[in-house]
Amino acid sequence: MINFVEELRWRGMIHDVMPGTEELMLKEMVTAYVGIDPTADSLHIGHLVGVMMLRHLQRCGHRPVVLVGGATGMIGDPSGKSQERNLLDEPTLRHNQECLKNQLAHFLDFASEIPNKALMVNNYDWMKEFSFLGFIRDVGKHITVNYMMAKDSVKKRLSGDGEGMSFTEFTYQLVQGYDFLQLYREHNCKLQMGGSDQWGNITTGTELIRRIAGGEAYALTCPLITKADGGKFGKTEQGNIWLDPERTTPYQFYQFWINVSDADASRYIRIFTLRDRQEIEALEAEHAQAPHLRLLQKALAHDLTCDVHSEADYNSAVEASEILFGKGTTETLRRLDEKTLLSVFDGVPRFNVAPAVLSDGCNVLDLLATHTTIFPSKGEARRTMKDGGVMINREKVTEETVITTQNILNNRYLLAQRGKKNYYLVVVADE
């Protein structure tokens, strides 16, 4: 049995671990779980740390359990800034759960008949029938309010001059703790993992298991993923980076990882890929020699894009990136067939312009600021052009440039570019 705790340790994925965990996991196959809120029908990369913990767990020969927080997700965890949530109706909940499972299947083996095959459970299943009286009698009486109030997440909310905390939120740790107890009883689950902000909630669970079941359970938390520049991990101006290709295209997903800063790349590659220590250290040495090649970012982007999407998606993302950031010219653009063109610019904002607009030629200013909203005003478009920041079909334009039907690619498209990174696809068609 591979030493799971050691594996996470060198990867920098351990923030805190309860004494005895490592010994236990060397001795026997351990069932461990991570909770995920089913608030959407897709995971985003913020979830990936927990997923990777489970993935390593399974690879080390232990049994991973994903707990979908159908019940707890309705309450809202007071750890962190979360606000109280809306109730999900059951069909939505089930739908989300299915979608999450499909995504998780890229990382965890739910299917094979192996002793440590992954399992997914939903706490809504055991919480929905639990009556309030039942809960306070069977669970609540084993934990003192004093104990609950000593948790950091609670103390912060009680002391600060913030909004205070509702009873519902206060109860959250008990509900989560009960989940752990339930899994302990049903599946002999002895370990709960999560982000470092979950420590308090997890230990409420181990406490319940000790008091109610007389059992021994453990906790392991991972540091919260940060960015070297202080920004929030996994967020871009466009919002979350999702695993669902409908929400975040494979190209955007790939780009996210390619653009990770050097300072973060070393940490991320340990956390988000399965590469072993030797290989990573070799890569780092190479990267230090030739940082401009960005080997770490490329390895990260490769592994994740292939894991989450597919090899083919990875290849077209690389191809798209070469066209966009490489030596792509009007000529290369003209050579692209419609299908490739569309896949390269999938997810790029689109604008529709009637063919009549171009038939007699149209000044770029009007095209970019009147017929489309690529620029909010002509003044701004003019200024950016003066700086050489506007390109049509990858050719710089000035305010005198006139766009005609001659410029159209594949009978339908114009590629407008604002600065180096902002692309817009103008579709020339009646609609």
Added chain:
RNA sequence: GGGGAGAUUCCAGAGCGGUCAAAUGGGGCAGACUGUAAAUCUGUUGGCGCAGCCUUCGGAGGUUCGAAUCCUCCUCUCCCCA
């Protein structure tokens, strides 16, 4: 209830009768440099038919040849005393 301070362009914050589309800083955008990075430097940052014109300085009126700047009322914010 009494007294005081204030409301300025994305934000912070100058301006206190003409020279104000409004200093300066931040942020944004673009350019150079680069590795699609960081740092740095440069330009730009109300709109338009752009050497000119139009709309902006909490709201409504007024004084004046002329107001972001002065007066009146209103709305809101902050501070101090009850």
